Amino acid sequence: MNWFIETKWEYDTISNKDLFIICNLKTGSNDQVLSKKLHILLDHSRMRIRKGEITHLLGETIDSTARIDQQRQRLQELASKLPSPKQTGPHIVLIDTQNLKVAKHECEGESLIRMACGNTNTVTAGQDMRPSENNTFRQYFAITHIIFSKKPTVLPEILQQKRSVPVEKPISVANLTVFYQIHDGSWRECQDVAIAPIAIRNEEPKWLTDSIINIEPDKLFSFMIRGNIRLKGEPGTDNQTRARIHKSLPQPFKLKIVITDNFTKQCSLVVEQLNKPIDLITRESFLKSNQSYINELVAFIYADDCEHDERVFMAMYLNKENELVLKSPGSYFYNFERKALRTMEFNARQNQTPEINLDRMHYQYAGQETKAFAIFDPETYMFYAIRFELSTSTSKTEETVLIPIEKIK
Template identity: 70%
Template sequence: MNFISDNRIAHLDNTQDYDQASSSWDWFLETKWEYNSISNKELFIICNLKTGSDDEVFSEKLSILLDHSRGRIKKGEITHLSGDTHDDKTLTDQQRERLKELASKLPPPKQTGPHIALNEMLNLKLTRHECEGESSIRMTYGNTNTVTTYQDTARGQDNAFRQNFVITHIIFSKKPTILPEILQQKRSTQIEKPVSVAGLTVFYQVHDGSWRECQEIAIASITMRNEEPKWLTDSVINIEPDKLFSFAIRGSVSIRGEVGRDNQTRQRTHKSLPQPFKLKIIITDSIGKQCSLVVEHLNKPLDLITRESFLNSYQSSISELVGFTYADDCETDERVYMAIYVNTENQIIVKNGGSYAYTFTRQMIRTMEFTAKQNQTPEVDLDYIHQSNARHSSRAFALFDPETYMLYAIRLELSTVTSKTEETILIPIEKID
């Protein structure tokens, strides 16, 4: 700080060298005093201020009326001398016009690659099938028949993993055998004998409609209590006449691809398998005859975040949703997103998926504008907002007016291994405190 021997009281600037010309000062603050040329009872204290983010010099004058007889100040009044007097939040008419011009030049959103086909999945329906074949063993769906699927948590050394499935409550029974009337036109009689399940195989259908054999097939009877089933991989099961037997069947399919990244994804049938996922159970009985039953499974609809669901989830903290954009990973059925909104405290929030959120206040934005102007950089990479991994990336860039360095927009860039989205979002500057 420089103290001056003339009527200047104090001076402070970025150079710390008062002898330099004022044109070299990025910012300065100074005060000086003056007496009224007509009356020595009135003293003026003048304050001049220039900030690095403005070209104008702001000047205020404090007029002090002195009471010499009592040795005190009788009256004081502040007068504005120069500089724009609008508050820091309200834009000038010139700034508003410039903002409209910049908004008109914003590029449209860019999107490459596919989206996850949610509508196609919603239109799929399950079909109930009948047991077919020559065997006297019949299979049908139980009232609580289900098919559940789950994937291994990691791939093996052969770069493959198991898509496991469990089919519950398949009812086994023996259909009646009616013999023709024989000997003296006697009335037909039913002669029932037990029949055995000698072999059990399960096939799954692939996209071209052909069937491939599943591995690790096992069967277990459904217990009346919540007991762990006793899985049998190689055993003869007797099916007695006039009785119903409920069984569960499990197996696996070898898959080459990406394992689900979380529990919710791993509980779904893998993307490489068709929907509905069809399994054909084939029984070979003790006399060599076969029957088959097809069961189907549909993945639950994906619970992917959308603009509407995001707004609903965070409605208590959102005053205005300014922008929402996303990119889909169609290999793993995942969605990455970014959102920009004004919160209830009139701050700008940039949310980068998950729990990551970044707050921008008016003061922070003014600092960003000052730095951008100092460095002459109309585009600044907000690298602290970035997230990336082997499959996904999300980035944000602050855009400044190249003439005034007013922050006016944020560009969001999201990418996955299958898709990419880029969108520039206008920022409501006047709504930020």
């Protein structure tokens, strides 16, 4: 029999005030039987227990202080044998956007139509949620505020007129094309370009069926322009990464709006866009955002997905109740109190296994995966460490971390 527990009552044959409860316990593969006796002194007149006392009969001959010292010494031995952290693959290289600036460009060309960026102009971005069958996706963009106007023409003085007379001719936008710049500096044409007047009061833009726009003299016309670019590869896996210009395109990202008027003359305006810095989670940011729950952050381990500019992480900490908590991506938590640790140690001893896969911490999505394993001392089956394994399509991290045994409630 691997384990057993038994209890029995004993009465003092002489005194009816003394009651004894004897308990024998054997756990797992431990050959030692623990035996204790509870002596209860009854007070019949008041119908209560006057006194209770526990006596050790067998086992536990080592006092608790010596046992704790032995555990600490063994823990130091195990800590000295922990494997070094392993990390393969690249880390995400963050572009220092503080040193990058968006330049403002002037409208150039022979056409009398002039374009300028409005005060509220921005370039917004989006991507398809998933690639097509030929492993391509669309990068969307919208230029939110471009002002169109007509440049006045001034003819020379005629027949001794004292001043020049502006002569205005009707002019229209006959064609609108948008190009984007790639890394070698060349320009490529965008697809599905459309133009719409600036909407008011949060209304949806009314996209024009064609790009012919009449530009009247002495008036300003505000428009927004949209289009998309067909790119190879995979789009971002979440809303944050899809709301960016894809990493395969240069930064700052440049779009060139080219207009051909009804006199076949052209003008162009370059508009630039700069992605916001990637908001990657770090040890510091995780601690800051969870400080109301964390008493002590024990470990923060991560692996970078350089293909999608994402970071997968796992954390281990003591919460405000001094329970041990494991955190993996998404909303996965695993809480351990001391009682749970003892139960896991008992199961490990029963099965004589030095590690247990913590299935609840398994996370797998889009090439990213996290795992956690409880590690036990093969001699005493003390639960002393957790091994974290994280992998992405480009990187892998493996690290074994000691758990703060004495601090766990």
